[in-house]
Amino acid sequence: MNIGMIGSGNMGSAIGKLWARQGHQVMFSYSRDLKKLDAIAESAGSNARTGTTAEAARFGEVIMLTVQYAVLEDALKAVGSLEGKVLITCVSGLRPDFQGQTLGLPTELTSSVAEQIAQLAPGAKVVEAFNLTFAELLQADSRQFGTERPSLPYCGDDADAKAITAGLIEECGYDAIDAGGLIKARSIEALASIWVQTAVVTGLFPNTGLKILRR
Numbered sequence: 001m002n003i004g005m006i007g008s009g010n011m012g013s014a015i016g017k018l019w020a021r022q023g024h025q026v027m028f029s030y031s032r033d034l035k036k037l038d039a040i041a042e043s044a045g046s047n048a049r050t051g052t053t054a055e056a057a058r059f060g061e062v063i064m065l066t067v068q069y070a071v072l073e074d075a076l077k078a079v080g081s082l083e084g085k086v087l088i089t090c091v092s093g094l095r096p097d098f099q100g101q102t103l104g105l106p107t108e109l110t111s112s113v114a115e116q117i118a119q120l121a122p123g124a125k126v127v128e129a130f131n132l133t134f135a136e137l138l139q140a141d142s143r144q145f146g147t148e149r150p151s152l153p154y155c156g157d158d159a160d161a162k163a164i165t166a167g168l169i170e171e172c173g174y175d176a177i178d179a180g181g182l183i184k185a186r187s188i189e190a191l192a193s194i195w196v197q198t199a200v201v202t203g204l205f206p207n208t209g210l211k212i213l214r215r
């Protein structure tokens, strides 16, 4: 599968590397430092390359959006049309210091960053995923906690896009958990706020994972 990474920081570089190692063709984009971008692609191996943001958007059947909320609109303007693409987002509205509430949207539960993205990218099949995990875990050699894999809830409105996303989540070493329609991004983004706080307050950050138990 061809995947365009919009954002190649902590999350984007780690997720893109994992997918490239699984055999997907990955294009990294959206950095102010092109040398850094080249180094990320080089360390991801022969399935990776770099491009402009618009090139990554054209290249990918799947687009992974991993930018800070503050530059979200700028990033999506640079991307151009994403009509018909699977657009996976982990963008959260958390404040940079993780203190206090989120930036407003998620905790009011009248909207979410993911739904805002769906409005900014008409026709894209938006799926929220990778919000309830840490870049440090994605960067580690393994996602395993002993014999357990962490769960990773995702949500969206397009069944095919969700199935593709679930496969990509599993390939990163998580149990993909279907959390419902895109409206559930409101809850996932609110949960992310507590999730990060809990990890920090308990001192477990970043070596902790969320688990949905089954029996």
Ligand SMILES: NC(=O)c1ccc[n+]([C@@H]2O[C@H](COP(=O)([O-])OP(=O)(O)OC[C@H]3O[C@@H](n4cnc5c(N)ncnc54)[C@H](OP(=O)(O)O)[C@@H]3O)[C@@H](O)[C@H]2O)c1
Binding pocket: 007, 008, 009, 010, 011, 012, 029, 030, 031, 032, 033, 036, 066, 067, 068, 069, 071, 090, 091, 092, 093, 094, 130, 131, 132, 133, 134, 135, 136
């Ligand atoms: N980190 C986590 O554990 C985690 C977990 C779940 C969700 N998230 C969410 O995922 C998103 C990405 O997080 P991250 O930790 O990967 O962020 P990050 O390391 O800051 O990466 C942001 C990316 O955007 C690029 N960028 C380009 N222009 C920018 C500008 N003007 N200002 C800021 N960045 C710019 C950065 O490039 P350069 O810096 O190279 O220029 C980088 O590639 C955020 O919305 C975050 O809330 C993060």
